[in-house]
Amino acid sequence: MSGYSKSTVSRAISGNGYVSEDAKKKILRLANELDYVTNAIAQDLAKGTNHQIGLVLPHVKHPFFKQILEGVLEKSFDTHFKIVILPSNYDEALEIKYLEQFRKKAFEAMIFTSTQVSEERLMTYQKYGPLVLCHKPAHADIPAIYTERRLGYEAAFAWMKMQGVKSIGFLFARAKSPTTSVTISAYEKIFGQKVRKEQMLTGAISDEDGYALAPEVGQFDGIFANSDNIAAGLWLWYEERGLKKPLIVGQEKLLAGQLLNLPTVDNHYMELGQEAFQLAISKEVKQVSIDSNFYPSRPTT
Amino acid sequence: MSGYSKSTVSRAISGNGYVSEDAKKKILRLANELDYVTNAIAQDLAKGTNHQIGLVLPHVKHPFFKQILEGVLEKSFDTHFKIVILPSNYDEALEIKYLEQFRKKAFEAMIFTSTQVSEERLMTYQKYGPLVLCHKPAHADIPAIYTERRLGYEAAFAWMKMQGVKSIGFLFARAKSPTTSVTISAYEKIFGQKVRKEQMLTGAISDEDGYALAPEVGQFDGIFANSDNIAAGLWLWYEERGLKKPLIVGQEKLLAGQLLNLPTVDNHYMELGQEAFQLAISKEVKQVSIDSNFYPSRPTT
């Protein structure tokens, strides 16, 4: 420092408080010469905040997570908040690690696109800041934004039934998840029968998985896949072998589904991401739902 | 604090330095009761680092950026580094803002997937830490990892020529970019003629853009698109109208291209992301290139 005191320099550089024009000029010129800048971490410490939001994602291979990410980034764009990606790989221990960092003020808010950790445990961290979920919570006092998929799914199953489908196979990412429960319950309502274990295939995350699982769905005349990409992977397997395809329904209204004219359920996940970000910075404790829509395949000309 | 001094407590909690078993137990028990945890920002300040890497992305709509992101996240997973997403929207002023934050120690390293800012300017920030580029720089002393696309592109054009294509239209994201230059030069080498302005269509980022640009490519019998998704969007437009399609070549070996059996150039962008991360934390100043590969369409059965 040459000339003025710490405080004056701070004021000159940050622009908070009175500094004479003269002093300001001198200080800024010198700072420039000395290549001096303030330290962001120290500023954060002094201000007690870092304007970072942690976004927990198991991975970014499934459209659900990609689209949420896209929505979150879009909305964060015109704010001073930064998004820190926290890859969780569906690992509870990792989620807890991130929650502990949150507790240590590493982030101002957190968005969970998926949780392994129990809701009760999650709630014990709410006192440290906004914590928003991307699926429907059991408790009312935890902020959440989710797609109400029941109606979309029911419409899809009703349509499949109408098309004469007798036996449906499901492609899921995991055996237990919010997705599986709502899918199963919608199916049981429309078809009036319990889902059997054999109907549920898991491990479907990207299109390759759909392709890989294709050999195991021979006994079904209808397939409900957890994304259009996975549906397309399955389609490709049949196509390559010239086999008769089951009736395949996808999700998310993605390009691949459109190309193949597959019926699909649009769950509006990008919008979900946008809202999740807003909710995280609003500090409101509310739950918002978005309805999904079913789109049958276009009539073939 | 009840009983011991600041230092002893710090040692007990962080696990650095000698603390008697007795003291440690008491301190940890009390910390637990009082719900006390260390402050991450203060720790960062004291340690002088925050283990964050800034990843500059114009957006995440194009496969190039999506795949780099995926690669970066994958590699960051087993390190203590966190990825902070910095959306730039191809805006130079924003890039500079991020560089200034970097200078203020907001990140330990930065990865630029795209730059508007000049290389010279970028280089003035190298003294603040590793700065890695995802395209081939003009200068040798800036770390970079990029796909050497020349050979893949030349193979693609040679193949198109062999198929009898006379007039090629190009779909680009922007009019000026590393992509446009290498594409143009590969084309000119193979076809032995200059690219005319009319051949270049811009604004192609996602499949919708390919669809939207389709009406403007009627005069070409060959299309070189900047991703399979964009190629597929274009394909869809023709398909819906039952028109004869030009020979369409895509890039990235994506699902959509596979479904339509489009020839494609694989630029290995996910691998690029992985290497970019490694380069960022290695602090080495080296330039690494990955070769792209051309895949003609499969022979139709």
Added chain:
DNA sequence: TTGAAAGCGCTACCAA
């Protein structure tokens, strides 16, 4: 084995 004290680099209040 523990504690005092200096430092990390800033902000912000209060006098002067």
Added chain:
DNA sequence: TTGGTAGCGCTTTCAA
């Protein structure tokens, strides 16, 4: 308009 001083909440060295 400026400077002194007290935080922000930790880590780390050096004595004791």
